[in-house]
Amino acid sequence: MGRAPSPFATKIPYEKKDLKIVGTNPTARGDAVDKVTGRARYASDISLPGQLIGRVLRSPHARANILSIDTSAAEALAGVKAVVTRDDFPDMAIEHAASGELMVNFRDVTRNMMARENVLYDGHPVAAVAATSDAIAKQALKLIKVEYEVLPHVIDVRDAMKPDAPILHEDQFTKGVEPKPTTPSNVAARMESKLGDIEKGFAEAEIIIEREFNTKPVHQGYIEPQASIANYTEGGLAEVWTGTQGHFVFRAQIAKLLEMDLSKVKVIPTELGGGFGGKNNVYLEPLAVMLSKKGKRPVKMVMDRDEVFRATGPTSGTNVKVKMGCTRDGRITAAQAELNYQSGAYAGSSLPLATITVFTRYDLENVSVVGHDVTTNRPKVAAYRAPGAPMVAFGVETVIDEMAR
Incomplete structure (x- = not known):
């Protein structure tokens, strides 16, 4: 069998015109004409x-x-x-x-x-x-x-982390833990990062807010x-x-x-x-x-x-715990988070990106972040616009709003 002919044949040339628009340097999309005229060829x-x-x-x-x-x-x-x-x-x-x-x-x-x-x-x-x-x-x-x-199956990240949860992979042992575990776990990896003295930071706080947030897997919903x-x-x-x-x-x-x-x-x-x-x-x-x-x-x-x-892969369902302390004049003295991200059937969620973005909007001296990448009986997750960040931003910003009151 020879090579199939290319299904792409016709292209409509773009005619540059002077238009009445807001701005002085418009950039025409090269694919705009094909899309609005129905000539664009999608895979189907x-x-x-x-x-x-x-x-x-x-x-x-x-x-x-x-x-x-x-x-x-x-x-x-x-x-x-x-x-x-x-x-x-x-x-x-x-x-x-x-x-x-x-x-x-x-x-x-x-x-x-x-x-x-x-x-x-x-x-x-x-x-x-x-x-x-x-x-x-x-x-x-x-x-x-x-x-x-x-x-038996498990679809919730919190349930999957329990000791009696059904284990998806008998050869999966939690990475990032010392000494290396000898018992298989749905927790594929543990990540931890620290800055300063978190206990000292909370001791200096006049206001401490601690909250827990749960989000479901959300699909990208492309047309x-x-x-x-x-x-x-x-x-x-x-x-x-x-x-x-x-x-x-x-x-x-x-x-x-x-x-x-x-x-x-x-x-x-x-x-x-x-x-x-x-x-x-x-x-x-x-x-x-x-x-x-x-x-x-x-x-x-x-x-x-x-x-x-x-x-196909949605974003991760999550369990996010956020604890923050501040003085009455608004200075944040400590910020702590536990991020539990489900990866679906196979390890590899957006947890690494979540751990580095959770508190990046603030200049902090005392920080503690712990994260877990957790397998569950759901489709393997995929990226979704700023992977991992919206879920932690939801938790942190909710706590910030409450502290500001």
Whole structure:
């Protein structure tokens, strides 16, 4: 199969005009005309000759062991050209890399992309199919038989930190604690920073306010759902059209996850219908490439809105405790915070950014900040506009308002 023709063809030239506007040096957006005239091509607008439609089978359980997967009936269905499961993707060793504002662990990324021995949240991908129509693809999903052993789950960060909480990862031990723990924990990491003498600061305070705040995971809510089109050529080149905030990051991750040479992966970014940090992570792209490779035709995959909310990363749900002291003339003498951030099914929340931004708006002499990165049975979190900062700002500024009264 040769390289598919580019779906991008027409561009409307921008005609510079003298306009009556506020300001003296206007800058025209290069993509404005295409967007307002409907010529902009988003990922779901792309269609390639002979393309198949891909769909994902997702776990109905928040936590369960996968005992078996039988895809034989789906593969036998007329119109189905490819089926992929955990067996089609290489397992990854622990290796960290930057992905947007957050860090990723490739071992976790591949398991988030396609579940292996267990599922860790409702919506976790278990299998994917490519068929000649969307209706056939959906029918094929119903024919895949998955045997689960349903297990207790935990979705709240406070509950996940309790000693008797269900443990998501038996090989996860809290980092940042000495001596190194020997018991697995949902607390993936502990971070601590101090400045000055916090006890002395509170002793000098005439007013002390201590409050606790809880926030839920909040999704970015972008208008455009995740969509990807992949074409795996006879020459072994993977071409991927996708809505992304970082096409070079996607290129590197696709190559890594599929054990391909980087030069054999080409990512073409389309117009983006919103991302706000949530489109720094691969979800459909490696699946589409593998389905295209097995089906020998281009594969188009578009998430439903339900899938977006069930299986892509929101920001962290948090438990934030803030204690601050000041004198009656308004001088802050001490500031203390405990930040508990849930990362979802795999470690790596925006906790590091939260710990360095929690009190940055104030000139303080005595500070103590402790943070915990906590795994829960929810989708792996993603960045969301100033990752980690809004939740701590909410807590700190609420306490400041109360102190000012």
